[in-house]
Amino acid sequence: MKLEFAKGIPPLVRHWMKDTLSDEDQDPRLRDAVKRLAADDAWLNKLPASSDLLPSFSFEILAVAVFQMSVVAFAAALDLKPLPPRTPPKLVEFLHRHRPTRFLMIATQARMLLKDLSQLPSVTRALFSQEFALWNARSDREITFESVTSTIEALATCSEALDSKQHELDELFKLRDPPKKRGDKHAQRTYFVLIMSDFLGRLYGRPCDAVVAELVDPMFDLKGAMSEESVRGLRRKR
16 A cells, blocks of 8 residues: 655654554545545654653654554544444454553563473474574574574563553553533544543643644644644633
8 A cells, every 4th residue: 555654754653554554444534534644744743752651662652652542532533423422343443453562461471482492302492493594594684592582581571561561551542531512513523632632641741732733633634724722722621
């Protein structure tokens, strides 16, 4: 799929944008919104360089989180109905697919794999070494049995460290309640603004009205109609 990216969109964000569009069953309105966001990097220019909540996360990882939450918020906004509120199976599937990773499970599986590898007989390890040599001959990277176990050890250790942040991640991606006036003609846009305002406020520890304005504009194809002041007004009126 040919996707036009703005110059400032980082490689990892581009990857996730492509991944989102790879689902042919996505709502066409969501697909169009992602394409518009890919072609507009103004929101990235307004994004803070670091997060108070997750100070060890790089700017690129934070940008991926903001993009993913924008997609979830847009899907939730599209589903907003006057009465009664409902969550269709497609949105449930999407939220499940993009839920925060359970790092403890990854760490546990990595530790189990390390234990299994440590108990391999010497003959089996020698066979692995032979296969690795064949791999190295046709690859630009060299791997050994020791380097593989070292990488798995690093994966386990890093996953255990990330597990300590799991609660914060769960809270970070929690959706807020819909607005009271669900039948208003701008209710979907308002709901998106409120979700992203809450999310960015938790992530950065302060309001990010300029970022929200730059996100809602391409997502809803407003052509500059949503200002930072408008976002601030919606956030304060809730």
